[in-house]
Amino acid sequence: MQIHFTIKRLGKKRPFIQRKAIDIEGTYDQPYALQTILTQIVTQQVTEFNQRREEKSLFTFLKEDAIAEEAQTGRVKFGAIYNAEQAQLDKAIETVLLAFEDGLIAVFVDDDQIEDISQVVTVTPDTVFTFVRLTFLAGRSW
Numbered sequence: 001m002q003i004h005f006t007i008k009r010l011g012k013k014r015p016f017i018q019r020k021a022i023d024i025e026g027t028y029d030q031p032y033a034l035q036t037i038l039t040q041i042v043t044q045q046v047t048e049f050n051q052r053r054e055e056k057s058l059f060t061f062l063k064e065d066a067i068a069e070e071a072q073t074g075r076v077k078f079g080a081i082y083n084a085e086q087a088q089l090d091k092a093i094e095t096v097l098l099a100f101e102d103g104l105i106a107v108f109v110d111d112d113q114i115e116d117i118s119q120v121v122t123v124t125p126d127t128v129f130t131f132v133r134l135t136f137l138a139g140r141s142w
Contacts, residue, residue, distance in 0.1 A: 001026045005041070005129040018072060019128065031120040034107065035097065037129070038117075042096050046087045053084055106132040 006019045024040035070076040099105045100117055107114045108130040109121050
């Protein structure tokens with residue numbers, strides 16, 4: 001199934017990444033726990049990240065269409081990989097679940113905040129997940 005998501009960051013520097021669509025395992029109109037959905041998203045993203053690490057490019061320049069595509073994400077980069085180390089799937093899943101439990105990530109499903117990792121969500125083709133990364137200011141104790 002294909003899901004849509006956006007990522008937001010608090011603050012002025014690149015606060016919003018436009019909506020993206022990714023394919024994960026599952027079918028529409030079925031109830032899934034948020035933990036299952038987060039695990040599927042992380043699995044897909046780690047797999048894509050590791051595949052980019054395996055690709056080797058001889059040329060690291062950008063064409064006009066690539067520059068325009070990169071500009072939409074808020075950062076134009078050449079895509080050169082300086083660290084070829086693969087991401088570890090188990091560690092990535094553990095990190096995202098811990099970040100959610102610690103309140104570093106807020107998850108909204110169609111403008112409704114999900115506060116429990118085991119809360120059940122029914123995904124439709126129009127469902128949009130919004131992830132807000134919450135970080136504290138440096139040098140400030142709460």
